[in-house]
Amino acid sequence: MGTDNEIEVWHAMRATYRRELDAVHLLEKENLGCFVPMQYKVSIRKGKKVRALVPVIRNLVFVHARPSDVQRVKSQITYLQYITDTRSGQKIVVPDHEMQRFIAVAGTYNDHLLYFQPEELNLSRGTRVRITGGDFAGQEGVFLKVKGARDRRVVIEIQGVIAVAMATIHPDLIEVIK
Structure with missing residues (x-):
């Protein structure tokens, strides 16, 4: 399929070993849309409470791009993987x-x-x-x-x-x- 007639879709992906934020920076450099659900968490560092914005679910990244663009970037970012449906084995694409x-x-x-x-x-x-x-x-x-x-x-x-x-x-x- 040629890249001219491909449409941008949302791909559900994993960035292994808690590298979802690294993946987001690299995807944004490539001008691809992405979203990581984030939430504020309070933790204690060096005896002080610190409120930080962290990913809700580790390794989860949503990428908005044409399939060929995702495939190209995925070949450069080795830790980025598709999430597949366990029943059908198909890549999960979100409407x-x-x-x-x-x-x-x-x-x-x-x-x-x-x-x-x-x-x-x-x-x-x-x-x-x-x-x-x-x-x-x-x-x-x-x-x-x-x-x-x-x-x-x-x-x-x-x-x-x-x-x-x-x-x-x-x-x-x-x-x-x-």
Whole structure:
């Protein structure tokens, strides 16, 4: 397939040995779009509390580029690998609308977001909803009870890769999608 008729898609990838931030710098040098879900963590260094922005899930990088560009850069960055679907063996490609929704939520670096591996949640037990107000207005997800939270939360999932549960949202700001 020629590079002229390829479209840019989101690839779910791993950067082994905690080198996701190195991979992001190299990808940005190549003018390729990328996203790593980050979160603030408080740790103690030399007896002082330090608040630092760190990756939520180690080794996870989303790359927005044409497949041929990813293949070219991947040959230069040996520790960058595709994440494949365990059932089909196919590379995981995330639809743009799913990725935009995920970035809109995960890109806030909100301390109240909870992240899960896909197998930790049963989204089929929840209700599809749209948020009508507040910081996440317009976002759609699944409303369900998640572990680690007292109340139900709206969850946005990237199939087979990661899921994020938003901060508590008042029920008046949620509408059910039929």
